[in-house]
Amino acid sequence: MLEPHWFRWVRRVGLTFLTVFAMVPVYVMVTSALKPLPDVQDGFRWWPSRVTFQPFVDIWDTVPLADYFVNSLIVSTAATVCSVTIAVFAAYTISRHSFRGRRVFSVTVLSTQMFPGILFLLPLFLLFVNIGNATGVELYGSRLGLIVTYLTFSLPFAIWMLVGYFDSIPRDLDEAALVDGNGPIGALLRVVVPAASPGIVAVAVYAFMTAWGEVLFASVMTDESTRTLAVGLQGYSTQNNVYWNQVMAASLVVSVPVVAGFLFLQRYLVAGLTAGAVK
Amino acid sequence: MASTTIPEAPAENGTPGPGRARRARPRGRPKLSRAALPYILLAPAILLELLVHIIPMIVGIVMSFLKLTQFHIRHWTSAPGAGFDNYRLAVDFDGPIGRQLLDSFWVTVMFTVLVVGISWFLGMAGAILMQGAFRGRGILRALFLVPYALPVYTGVITFGFMFQRDTGLVNHVLVDQLHLMSDRPFWLIGGNSFWAMVVTAVWRTWPFAFLCLMAALQNIPRDVYEAAALDGAGVWQQIRRITLPMAAPVNRVVVLVLFLWTFNDFNTPYVLFGKSAPEEADLISIHIYQNSFVTWNFGTGSAMSVLLLLFLMAVTAVYLAFVRRKEKSDA
Amino acid sequence: MRVRRVVPALALTLSAFALAACGSSGDESESGASGTPKPGSTITYWASNQGTSIEHDKQVLQPELDKFTQKTGIKVDLEVVPWSDLLNRILAATSSGKGPDVLNIGNTWSASLQATGAFVPVDDGLLAKVGGKDRFLPTPYAATGAEGKPPVGLPIYSAGYGLYYNKKMFAAAGLKPPATWEEMAETGKKLTGDGRWGLALEGASYTEGVHNAYILAKQYGADVFTKDGKPDFTSPGMVQGVKRYVELMSKDKIVNPSNAEYGQGTQALKDFATGKSAMLMWQASQGSLVSNGMNPDDIGVAPVPFPAAPPAGAPHVNSMVGGINISVFKDSDNKAGAAEFVAFMTSAEEQTILNKAYGSLPSVKDAYGDPAFQTENVKVFQKILAETATPMPQVAAESQFETLVGTAVKDLIADAASGKAVTDESVKSRLKEAQDKMAAAG
CATH class of the missing domain: 3.40.190.10 (Periplasmic binding protein-like II)
Incomplete structure (x- = not known):
């Protein structure tokens, strides 16, 4: 866009507003995490009366945060890997093959995005229990159950985005690979996947974030040994005191990995969206 | 949405030379393998969708026809049928349950319109303002994306903290520093709670719109603008004639996705208000949660969920039909 | 023909799924152990x-x-x-x-x-x-x-519920703990001022709300449930009892309106422990008070007040079990x-x-x-x-009762905090709504 001078001022004002809006809660989170307890209990203050790192020490004792962290990490990583793998195959199929039921599949998968979680929370839980009783594969209360659930949550969006992305990759590329003696799978893995890596990264980030932040299903489907951060964080305010400084410190600690990863990968995300969803 | 992204099926092509193939799959019965391959590749996705989404949803629909209270939850398969009683209860808008459901529905509609509208506007404004190269652009883009990257509960918890009456930032600024009000208003109870929830939801939703729209705007070739500028088009006209029309395909998708997310939003009210939200901020998902999980009346809760699902499907279908017609008339 | 194609596809499908599931099977062994206790051990x-x-x-x-x-x-x-x-x-x-x-x-x-x-x-x-x-x-x-x-x-x-009071504040003001709600209002007013309030309530907690509403309703002669277990929330006694509770904030003004957003079940306690309020109706929590920094010598407990003139036949109760x-x-x-x-x-x-x-x-x-x-x-x-x-009503629908009446009380306190009038009618209409919902859910 070609800009006149006044537009620069519009940009400055607009971007300042957006920055303040986006950052104020982050500022509150960071400064509150550095405050001693009285600072967060009596009135708001912009800056700690005394900067302390004690909340960051205390959070590990108040609730078993480290255990929750490990659980979240395992569940989210496994869900992401599985979701991306399955989505790559599914999206490739939709993008490159014609087969009976293709439309039905696409529409059905996408429409699951609008299912209210409340509707199938209890049924899903009962299903998991029954599968456990019938086959011995323990889905309820286990990490495996959460992994299966979360990977399915991100699957529709992942497939849909990757279909768009794969469509944008010239078909000649995989045909060349086929001619070189690769099977369709080989063509996918050696040619299409590398070419689609920004899209795949974008999908992976989305899948990881979905799993890392889910609250509702985690609250019913985990027990003490498998509890994730999203549920575990509530432990700071259900006891006989609300340790706001610790809540903020813990929020910060659990946010850092995702935010860092997200920001690190954001260029792929933009590139992925450009070619995928945007098409 | 689906059909716009699914291309024409590729022609049958590229039969791999079985002799040269190192991993020649179609060795024994090549015809069958070829036909089965799509299904094999799709199988994990299909099975998981069946397991986690489709079958549970069907069970949920069955439950909506049962009298599934705490008396029957232990042997829920043998719970007595309720026919359409649960639905009758939910849509009897003269009765207390139906009336509250309707109230909650309207609250959700208002909430969705505001959140989607404002988030889209901020996202679009941000994307337009971020066009062109200037110093600090990369950093700003990262900052804008932080609210979206933060796990939902941490962001919402922080807003809950900021909206507290006595110890929150909001009242500190409004009352203590700017002296805009003499009385400290409440933000987490009463009518203001709705606005507190809208602000929180917008905060964590707009970066997604921003991200998608920025990606879309980057695809617009610079010479289009240059040509328009040569024709004497000002900034507004460039936005109106080039940016908005060229971002339209993305807009259609973003608005639909935002709509579905926002309408089903559970986390924001749940983390902000706990298990029972103020009636002014009683979103439909939390309302249904309270009606099924807090009081253990899953028949009624399921019936409400099914109604919600039907509504979302109807809106989506109408929206897609509308979009398709528009696409056709545009083309 | 189609069946022949589908069967092998299905078989492959299943094995593929098994494979996919294998990817994460390392996790299940740890968590499975807690599920099934071995008999006898x-x-x-x-x-x-x-x-x-x-x-x-x-x-x-x-x-x-x-x-x-x-x-x-x-x-x-x-x-x-x-x-x-x-x-x-x-x-x-x-x-x-x-x-x-x-x-x-x-x-x-x-x-x-x-x-x-x-x-x-x-x-x-x-x-x-x-x-x-x-x-x-x-x-x-x-x-x-x-x-x-x-x-x-x-x-x-x-x-059980008791009335915690700050002995030091009471001694300084020459007061003794109130025995009736009327005395509660007077005593509370004398202790309110200078950023301190007479009484702290957990206003947004529906469990606290329903416990107190139930006790006060009983004190004012309400049955709450009829003999055959039907909800009866609109009797004069129930309305009066609930209104009496809410009026601690709206009429007596001895409760900080901020208490209306206290919902974590800990904030009123903290206010009392830190001297922001002089009284607190709470279940035994000496340990929490001390861990919140209160001097054990300042902690006094008295029974929760009664009405000065209870209606004939109302039970002499001031706490739930x-x-x-x-x-x-x-x-x-x-x-x-x-x-x-x-x-x-x-x-x-x-x-x-x-x-x-x-x-x-x-x-x-x-x-x-x-x-x-x-x-x-x-x-x-x-x-x-x-x-x-x-005891709280021992009826099967108790959890509904807690949620519905508790929420009604919570909403009434929110009304009171934001300056809306709390009248017999407003109390009754909230309670009527709770009762209708309970009846409809039957």
Whole structure:
């Protein structure tokens, strides 16, 4: 866009507003995490009366945060890997093959995005229990159950985005690979996947974030040994005191990995969206 | 949405030379393998969708026809049928349950319109303002994306903290520093709670719109603008004639996705208000949660969920039909 | 033709799924262990969060569980379940049959959970094992299920509401704790000012709301439920009682309007402990007050006030029977071990140790000999529990009652805080709504 001078001022004002809006809660989170307890209990203050790192020490004792962290990490990583793998195959199929039921599949998968979680929370839980009783594969209360659930949550969006992305990759590329003696799978893995890596990264980030932040299903489907951060964080305010400084410190600690990863990968995300969803 | 992204099926092509193939799959019965391959590749996705989404949803629909209270939850398969009683209860808008459901529905509609509208506007404004190269652009883009990257509960918890009456930032600024009000208003109870929830939801939703729209705007070739500028088009006209029309395909998708997310939003009210939200901020998902999980009346809760699902499907279908017609008339 | 194609596809599909599932099978082995106790050797116990944190609970309980294992050879798998999860977890256990062998339940849920049939009724055999029902204080024992049905648990931790007051503030103002609501208003007003308030309430907590509403309604002569278990929330007594509670804020103005957003169940307590309020109606919580920085010498307890002129026939009550029951889950495959454990937890020795650690009251008479339960404050609570406490309604729909009436009270307090008038009509219309919903959900 070609800009006149006044537009620069519009940009400055607009971007300042957006920055303040986006950052104020982050500022509150960071400064509150550095405050001693009285600072967060009596009135708001912009800056700690005394900067302390004690909340960051205390959070590990108040609730078993480290255990929750490990659980979240395992569940989210496994869900992401599985979701991306399955989505790559599914999206490739939709993008490159014609087969009976293709439309039905696409529409059905996408429409699951609008299912209210409340509707199938209890049924899903009962299903998991029954599968456990019938086959011995323990889905309820286990990490495996959460992994299966979360990977399915991100699957529709992942497939849909990757279909768009794969469509944008010239078909000649995989045909060349086929001619070189690769099977369709080989063509996918050696040619299409590398070419689609920004899209795949974008999908992976989305899948990881979905799993890392889910609250509702985690609250019913985990027990003490498998509890994730999203549920575990509530432990700071259900006891006989609300340790706001610790809540903020813990929020910060659990946010850092995702935010860092997200920001690190954001260029792929933009590139992925450009070619995928945007098409 | 689906059909716009699914291309024409590729022609049958590229039969791999079985002799040269190192991993020649179609060795024994090549015809069958070829036909089965799509299904094999799709199988994990299909099975998981069946397991986690489709079958549970069907069970949920069955439950909506049962009298599934705490008396029957232990042997829920043998719970007595309720026919359409649960639905009758939910849509009897003269009765207390139906009336509250309707109230909650309207609250959700208002909430969705505001959140989607404002988030889209901020996202679009941000994307337009971020066009062109200037110093600090990369950093700003990262900052804008932080609210979206933060796990939902941490962001919402922080807003809950900021909206507290006595110890929150909001009242500190409004009352203590700017002296805009003499009385400290409440933000987490009463009518203001709705606005507190809208602000929180917008905060964590707009970066997604921003991200998608920025990606879309980057695809617009610079010479289009240059040509328009040569024709004497000002900034507004460039936005109106080039940016908005060229971002339209993305807009259609973003608005639909935002709509579905926002309408089903559970986390924001749940983390902000706990298990029972103020009636002014009683979103439909939390309302249904309270009606099924807090009081253990899953028949009624399921019936409400099914109604919600039907509504979302109807809106989506109408929206897609509308979009398709528009696409056709545009083309 | 099509079938022939589909069958191999399906077979492949299934194996592919198995493969996909294998990818994460490393995780299941660890978590599977807690699900199925081996008969005769292990029981699983879900404890509720009684201490200052989950970790604290584990520290308190584990030595006792070890003692039990030493005695009986039965191993106990302990999980402390936070209150925010407990009801959902019980629901999950009830609907699936997969749960603990023994668990703690809030005693107000007794009749609701009894209706599910998922808990083992306490029969004569178990009663004999624990030393008979006469060992238990009668009011906590009454909060174990609907009348006329065998109880579904035994009380282990008991509590009642008392009026905490700050002795130092009262002495400085030359006041003594109020005995009636009228005195409460006067006393409270004298103590309100300079950033301090007469009384602190947990206004946004619907459980606090419903407990207080129920007690005050009883004081003003309401039945709350009719003889055949139908909700009756609009009687004059109920309206008057609920209004009296809300008027502590709206009319007497002895409660900080900010209290209307206190919902974590801890904030009013903290206000009292830190001197922001002079009084607090709360269940026994000496330990929490001290851990919030209150000087133990300043903590005084008196009975919650009564109406000065109660209507004829209204019961002389000023507290609900609070507390926790211990229950055996019907799908347990180690009921014998579970019963053994219940007997252990209700023994005089364990009752003394545990209630001392948690600051609650023992549910059995023979534990009160310990000096810890002979302090002035504990004796006040003991007297309340024994003489003027009444169980919450033991009806199957109790959880609905708690949610609906509790929410009505919460909304009324929110109205009061934001300056809306609280009148007989506004109270009645909120309660009517709760009653209609309850009737409709039937």
